Amino acid sequence: MKMNNAARTTSLRRHAVRLTGRVVSAVASVLAGSFAATLSGQPTVPAAPLPGPDPTNAAIAVATNAPGTNAPGAATQALTGTLLSTTRPQGPLSLDLTNAPATPLVWPPRPAETATLEDPQRLQKLQGQLELARHLRLTRQTAQAGPLLVELLAEDVPEVVQRSALLELAMVAQDENDLPRAQQIYSQFVQKWPADPRVPEVLLRQGLLFRQMGLNQLALAKFYSVMTAALVLKTDHFEYYQRLVLQAQIEIAETHYLSGKFADAAEFYTRLLRQNSPFLNRALAQYRLIRSLAAVGRHDEAASHAYDFLERFPDAPEQPEVRFLLASSLKKLGRNSEALQQVLRLLTEQKARSSERPDLWAYWQRRTGNEIANQLYQEGDYTKALDIYLTLAQLDPSPAWQFPVLYQIGMTYERLLQPELAAQTYQRILDRSGELGTNASPGLQAVVNMAKWRLDFVQWQARSELALRKLLPPVQARLTPLESALPALP
Template sequence: MRDVTTGFLVFLLLGVLAARTEAVSEASGESFPEPMPAASASVQTTPDRPYVDPPDLKEWGSLEGLAHKLREQLEQEELSSAPVEPTVGPSGSTGQTAGQEPSYFQLQLQQADAHRKAGNTQAAIKRYTWVLERAQGDELLEKGALLGMAQTYFSAKEPERCVSILKNYLRAYPKDENRPELLFRLALLYREIGLHENAITTYYQVLSAIVSEGETDFERYLDLARLVMFEIACSHFQLRNYEVALQHFERIDIIRMHPQDRETIAFYSFVCQVRLARHQEALETASAFARDYPQSPLLPEIMYARGQLLFKLERPDEAVVALVDLLETAERQNDEETAGWLPWKQQAGNLIANYLFHKGDYAAALSAYQGLASLNPDLFWQLPVIYQIGICFERLHLYDRARESYAYIIAATEDMSAQQADALHSLTAGAHWRYKLLNWVDRTDTRYRSWVGTPTARQDELTPKRIEQ
């Protein structure tokens, strides 16, 4: 095991934000401040959610590329310009010959498309409806109008109406050559509006449609089939059916998948294992992930979650080593990648600093918190950390330095707007209380020494002002 002390020196250079302190009471006007709950140095970031939800399909890998292609297929698809002979001319039109009528309908569809692309939803729907009412059973025109309406509602962010149109389309044309893709699109929309059970059912319909296409088009739909399996697993995950979700993730054939897609699946599998309390499996998955995908943007999150899991398993020394490893790895990143690592550096530093504080190593915790304060000049970042610095000074019996910390907080919040100061009300109240308490202790100690005849050089009380930390 690497030397934790050596690794911790790296942490002192990095540091991270301490979490919010517990609420404290207003100090009273009495000579001795009213009792208040002791401020907690424990960082409570997201106790039930140690990491963000796994990346959505639209954000990662070639899976995203295929999904994006399918999602926008309707918007990119051009209607056929082949002449069609409608049995009845357009209602209300005059002087049109049979050869001219198809061009007239096509013109209406083109105008509807132009309205849709310009964002004129009502005008587009009006023209698509006009064509649909007069198509008189012409399949090409009906399909063009229905798909156009679906595109329009999708672009207008009205997924419920888009779902209704696609359901009608699939019901009317069960043999449509694009049925698998349209079913997939419908399932995505179900998931978007929160109907995960409907989405899962529709995903299975996609697989059934792919099988019904036979061997001729199977290769064409192979990537779609993998994507459907991925989406089924994700839907179970969102329903918190982690056992079922993990089974589906493990069944996906990843041999022919893009490496970035394999990263995503490994990430989901890790989260499922953590939430199923399969801790040893999760630790092994995290180690394998760091080995196999050292450049993954998901790596810092998994490294942090691994350290947190080790703390949960009461293996603090290993946890500190894991978190220091995260900090050292972050230091080796280039400038473009640093921003993605910063939040996890902050979280890792929180865990280490709080561990040292609760362990009773106040000197090390003080150094850690001082490192945190230097990371960001934003007072909403610094002030909670400086409060913890003050607590550490108190535990080390450096009362003058503790008062300096609390005075800094008091002075800083006085310069804030009312809204900003209100957001830090509990923190400011705690600083006021502790500042008054330390002054009271100093006065009492001075009086006691004067009574018993012990000479002492009494220090003047510290007037609240900005003190550089």
């Protein structure tokens, strides 16, 4: 029995060896046939893709023509449609990219032997088509530019043309405000050509798109990836990548600023201002820093930077707002005299300074004067408040501006125990009430009514005090209680 079992085991082992040999021979035959087909120029049938989630934009899943055909397929035609209203043409690329790229476009494999030198005439024709598509995009004819660019993504088109065409197609989607589609195409570019020198710029643009879409965390990730990609690429364009990295740093600070994270924004703007790059807009960065510091209550630092800004950039368009922020910070620090000085300086700026943007200067002059003067009035510092109100009254002679300011001046005179000046101020409002006409706003009409009531009250109060004086004895009316208690001199 033992001999039979041993013989049976030996027979099974021999049978297994023969089966294994047949399987190995079959696999070798298949591999040899596939390798021979590749050498003969016949591409093998690609394997079916693994099942997975649908692309973000199904129209982008296939963007190449079928081999041997010239007309684009259904998926290609869907790629060129205008999905949303066209926006203005995009400017130079700017960086941003998420760490999770969108589903890539389908790029059929091209046999190595077909990658021969391109015909110069054909290459020139393709370049001309690319330039035409770019011109159509810049002239906002995106519906015509899309099909031309899709044709340039065919597998028989040189790769150098494909790269530029894919970027142009992404910008077409961006011009059409189809931001998810633009993001997907940019991600495909980065995934297919990670060593392309334009990758950092594409990442920057992706970051800007994410921020526009409200995805600030993804935007920040893309901006950081710009700096990483610029360091990895080996190229001679050092100054170009240096500017890209600087722009990414600016966008990081700007993203924190726009999302209301002013403490983080102040930190990044401070870092930017420590750099000596000639490409940095220092005036804008310092302006953002001042606003961020004021927003988080760091008024001492805000005032210091504001003083420096006003001295360094006297012609900056942000000058009136910076002076407003300076006056507000000084007021909150309790430095009322300095705050008053800044307000009066802003209100009395030469007209030549505000000739280029008069509306902007007028807005900040009025806002600064109103806010600081009202704060001083509420705190009981009526003298300083009156100085500002009197200066505000000279900014605009129209009743819409004059009446509220004059009314506040009259109220301040009352607080300073100057009833005659208060009555004169209220009377000025009533004398000009006829200028309002029949179309006066309810607010202005209310100011006129309040001025009339205050004038009547001041006049009644003056008459009452005069009558009271007449009722009092002459000596007692002139003497204080202390003087009345003193014995009469002999």
